[in-house]
Amino acid sequence: MMYINEINEKIKQRPPFQMIDRVIELVPNESATGIKCVSVNEPHFIGHFPGAPIMPGVLIVESCAQLCSLVVESDDADGKLYVLLKIDGFKFVKPVIPGDTLTITVKKTRAGGNVFGFDAEVKVDGNVHAKGSLLFTAVDSSAVYSR
Numbered sequence: 001m002m003y004i005n006e007i008n009e010k011i012k013q014r015p016p017f018q019m020i021d022r023v024i025e026l027v028p029n030e031s032a033t034g035i036k037c038v039s040v041n042e043p044h045f046i047g048h049f050p051g052a053p054i055m056p057g058v059l060i061v062e063s064c065a066q067l068c069s070l071v072v073e074s075d076d077a078d079g080k081l082y083v084l085l086k087i088d089g090f091k092f093v094k095p096v097i098p099g100d101t102l103t104i105t106v107k108k109t110r111a112g113g114n115v116f117g118f119d120a121e122v123k124v125d126g127n128v129h130a131k132g133s134l135l136f137t138a139v140d141s142s143a144v145y146s147r
Helices: 004-010 057-072
Strands: 022-027 031-037 080-092 101-112 115-124 127-140
Touching: 004 022, 022 057, 031 057, 057 080, 057 101, 057 115, 057 127, 101 127
Parallel strands: none
Antiparallel strands: 022 031, 031 101, 080 127, 101 115, 115 127
């Protein structure tokens, strides 16, 4: 089990863009299950949609991506960022609304060189709300801003 303070030591994102609140299970370089508590206080709900707030699909995908980064990131400060290359076959089966607790499961399906693939599934109360595949690559963080 990993709580917010330990997650903060390992993940690069910070509020309001940090999407993983707790990690229930982590098998390094293989899989993870994490929790995202959806609150009406999150800033995107102001405009998506007034009177009928729904969590944007792109933020559901980002929640999955952040959990994937915990699976592949090392404990040392290696100067790498794990960036998303491809979103494949993501389906949004049911809307995510304030008050929902997302249980996110990610499993590594591909690893070779600096490329990592994952299958992701998002459930609320045991029911699938979203699922799909993600592909990442590791890049040197100093290269991101050099042009």
